Amino acid sequence: MKFIDLALQQARIRPNIEKRILGVLDHGHYVLGPEIEELESRLSQYVGVSHALACASGTDALLMALMAYEIGPGDAVFTTPFSFFATAEVISLLGATPVFVDIEESSFNIDPVLLEAAIRDVANDERTHPVYRYLTADETLAPKAVIAVDLFGLPADYLAISNIAQKYNLAVVEDAAQSFGAELNGQKACALADIACTSFYPAKPLGCYGDGGMCFTNDDRMAEIMRSIRIHGMGDHQYDNIRVGINGRLDTIQAAVLLSKFEIFPEEVVLRNTAANRYETLIGSLSSLKLPKVPEGAQSAWAQYSLLAQNQSQRERLRSRLNKENIPTAIYYPKPLHLQKAFTPLGYREGDFPVSESCAGRIFSLPMHPYITAQEQEKVAGALNSSFAECPPL
Numbered sequence: 149m150k151f152i153d154l155a156l157q158q159a160r161i162r163p164n165i166e167k168r169i170l171g172v173l174d175h176g177h178y179v180l181g182p183e184i185e186e187l188e189s190r191l192s193q194y195v196g197v198s199h200a201l202a203c204a205s206g207t208d209a210l211l212m213a214l215m216a217y218e219i220g221p222g223d224a225v226f227t228t229p230f231s232f233f234a235t236a237e238v239i240s241l242l243g244a245t246p247v248f249v250d251i252e253e254s255s256f257n258i259d260p261v262l263l264e265a266a267i268r269d270v271a272n273d274e275r276t277h278p279v280y281r282y283l284t285a286d287e288t289l290a291p292k293a294v295i296a297v298d299l300f301g302l303p304a305d306y307l308a309i310s311n312i313a314q315k316y317n318l319a320v321v322e323d324a325a326q327s328f329g330a331e332l333n334g335q336k337a338c339a340l341a342d343i344a345c346t347s348f349y350p351a352k353p354l355g356c357y358g359d360g361g362m363c364f365t366n367d368d369r370m371a372e373i374m375r376s377i378r379i380h381g382m383g384d385h386q387y388d389n390i391r392v393g394i395n396g397r398l399d400t401i402q403a404a405v406l407l408s409k410f411e412i413f414p415e416e417v418v419l420r421n422t423a424a425n426r427y428e429t430l431i432g433s434l435s436s437l438k439l440p441k442v443p444e445g446a447q448s449a450w451a452q453y454s455l456l457a458q459n460q461s462q463r464e465r466l467r468s469r470l471n472k473e474n475i476p477t478a479i480y481y482p483k484p485l486h487l488q489k490a491f492t493p494l495g496y497r498e499g500d501f502p503v504s505e506s507c508a509g510r511i512f513s514l515p516m517h518p519y520i521t522a523q524e525q526e527k528v529a530g531a532l533n534s535s536f537a538e539c540p541p542l
């Protein structure tokens with residue numbers, strides 16, 4: 149059993165992928181070839197926003213969004229400590245300060261109540277947030293933006309987040325690296341904030357065969373700025389540079405792969421949801437496991453199917469039982485971002501974000517992809533059940 153089975157998907161559409169890649173070899177426009185525009189137009193239509201910009205990775209997509217808002221030293225960007233490192237890395241890379249805000253255990257996404265408290269704290273210079281440990285008494289931060297993450301494919305609570313951001317005049321960036329294909333209140337993920345950023349890393353819901361990403365926005369001006377940033381801050385032509393940017397283009401061959409995979413993507417989202425519902429039916433009665441819950445009005449893209457054990461030792465027992473039956477599992481994420489060595493200069497400590505820390509010690513993910521079979525899921529459920537039978541929870 150595979151944790152994510154990309155080979156089954158490829159077997160289904162291999163001739164089409166080959167045809168698309170050969171098309172690039174034939175026309176020879178390896179950088180910004182016609183497949184890039186075709187992909188941007190297909191995906192912006194699917195998401196329902198006016199601009200899509202293909203770029204080299206999900207990390208670059210986030211970086212380009214923050215650069216477009218001219219985020220830099222002295223700026224506070226609010227985000228979750230329970231995410232992949234890149235979410236906060238781009239904030240530090242620009243010299244700005246990641247101000248972490250704890251998550252809701254029910255969604256693993258940023259807690260809007262705590263978000264407002266943190267923004268108010270920084271905006272009014274109340275200096276109670278742990279981030280003030282690293283600032284000297286005369287240093288202040290200017291609240292600029294929020295990066296909300298749609299963790300494991302489930303959109304964050306953008307209704308609440310946008311309301312708060314509007315009140316304090318902050319930009320909202322959606323880290324949709326894991327949620328392409330998800331929905332919230334009739335809108336697609338990547339259409340839920342001022343700028344949204346997704347990733348086409350192979351294991352993401354829509355993945356290419358290398359690195360890739362995309363920015364989405366309805367804001368004409370931001371789209372134009374990000375288009376310029378993507379090519380070294382280009383102005384009227386390639387050798388006219390009007391700002392400092394990056395080399396953030398997507399390869400044409402990766403766009404060709406994505407165009408081919410996108411043809412079956414909507415169907416794959418349905419298959420992922422079928423698989424998630426089947427897990428719910430099979431293991432929903434195991435009361436000592438907390439299963440992922442999709443709130444009213446939302447649909448997850450199920451990048452991961454992640455559950456919470458009661459404690460770390462129970463989690464390790466369950467994982468080793470699954471492992472014995474050749475069922476792969478993974479832990480996303482074993483260490484919250486505020487406790488990463490790279491961020492020690494920010495002065496965060498254990499205990500600062502207790503929900504994230506507790507989740508990091510109890511969470512694990514089960515095999516999840518569009519082509520997982522009912523038999524495979526029954527085997528997973530059987531292994532979990534027998535582990536509980538051997539060692540019943542308290």
Ligand SMILES: *Cc1c(COP(=O)(O)O)cnc(C)c1O
Binds near residue numbers: 234326346349
């Ligand atoms: C994967 C991921 C990224 C980074 O995307 P890359 O394409 O790997 O650069 C950023 N944020 C989250 C939440 C991710 O899962």
